[in-house]
Amino acid sequence: MTTTTHDLLDWAPEAVVFDCDGTLMDSERHWQEARNRAFREYGLQPPPAFAERAKGLHYEDCGRLMARSVHKPELTEDLTAAVLDHFLALVTDDPVTMPGASRLVRLLSERLPLAVASNCPRVVVEGSLERAGLRARFQHIVVPDPGDGVRPKPYPDVYTVAARLCGVRPHRALAVEDSLTGVEAARRAGLRVVGVGPRPQGDGAARADLWLPALHAPELLIWAQSLDSSEPTPEP
Known part of the structure; x- marks a missing residue:
């Protein structure tokens, strides 16, 4: 059941967990270009509306979807490797934060423990945040890790682990996401969720x-500043 705007922004979480790509970092466009380059590398064309289908997916899931969508399952490993290689080159050359990301993270980090829960490889997340001057604001970064049984979104694992590392129960943490894949993961983990960016169809x-349309939405910044004097709401 969804809450009203007033209800959510009248609530004080005990931790905030951010997605990275498309939420903190303006890198979703890099993923889209990386997918396009990988398709072209193998003489293929992206299917219609593929970008929306792929948004928020772990790169390995994306590679499988790319191969399946063009009926070339034998290219799964090649397309997966190509899309990651192209993305790493693009994001290294052009790391840019989303509008309002730096200010909101700074405000919240002075008040609450923060974590990142991302489907990207750790080297990408840490490198992007470091270059943006945000890495030190986050106590924890959680990414998929098959060795530890942490599955990628839309599984809830990265959010479950992030809340635990922050020392809070999931329903006392807030997730900030830009994709439906990420929203689903956070909800399944038990977190409340703010979506940011263009509203999905x-x-x-x-x-x-x-x-909300962006991280610098006035109501979100006012809410973050108000946490100075907010007391956590009682357990339901």
């Missing part, structure tokens, strides 16, 4: 408690 965005 269809009714999937209703899975978030609140959807």
